[in-house]
Amino acid sequence: MFRRHADTCVARFAADEVSVLRQVATEVIGLLTDGFDRDDPVVERLFPDVYGDDPTQAAEFRRYTEGDLKTAKIDQAGAILAALPATGGAVVRLDEEAAEAWLRALNDVRLALGIRLDVRDDTDLLEELDDAVMHDPTSARVRQLTMYQYLGVLQESLLDAIIASGR
Numbered sequence: 001m002f003r004r005h006a007d008t009c010v011a012r013f014a015a016d017e018v019s020v021l022r023q024v025a026t027e028v029i030g031l032l033t034d035g036f037d038r039d040d041p042v043v044e045r046l047f048p049d050v051y052g053d054d055p056t057q058a059a060e061f062r063r064y065t066e067g068d069l070k071t072a073k074i075d076q077a078g079a080i081l082a083a084l085p086a087t088g089g090a091v092v093r094l095d096e097e098a099a100e101a102w103l104r105a106l107n108d109v110r111l112a113l114g115i116r117l118d119v120r121d122d123t124d125l126l127e128e129l130d131d132a133v134m135h136d137p138t139s140a141r142v143r144q145l146t147m148y149q150y151l152g153v154l155q156e157s158l159l160d161a162i163i164a165s166g167r
Helices: 015-032 041-046 055-083 096-117 125-135 140-164
Strands: 003-005 008-013 090-094
Touching: 003 140, 008 015, 008 140, 015 041, 015 055, 015 096, 015 140, 041 096, 055 090, 055 096, 090 096, 096 140
Parallel strands: none
Antiparallel strands: 003 008, 008 090
16 A cells, blocks of 8 residues: 655555556556447546536537546556556555546546446445355455455555645
């Protein structure tokens, strides 16, 4: 998890953590490039309509902002990929700009995964995970819920490290 060290946020990742982080960042980039579908609930969540009650204004606003927002989200996910090796563990040191990019990218990943897992405000993740483990401990849902929870803890540790700098 991230800790503050002078002017950087530092974390040590095991090889499996590097693999997971690279996978989710790559998936977000793929979603925003090759698989960009405005009707996908994940895309709707990552790019919510500003004018929900006026489709014409919402479309006009999207026309002027969506390209830049999409590029920023791709760059933020790319910041995760740029900081991690292709294989093996790593110590990651993030300056202010990279830490904020990681924070936004982790948020996007958790939003996307939360939509796919149907996580809601009232979802008790630990209870959901316990139920999934009891049903089938080797299921994809158990892996996804565990990843969602891990990414939340990682995001929180990064936020705490950023705040520790007094920014």
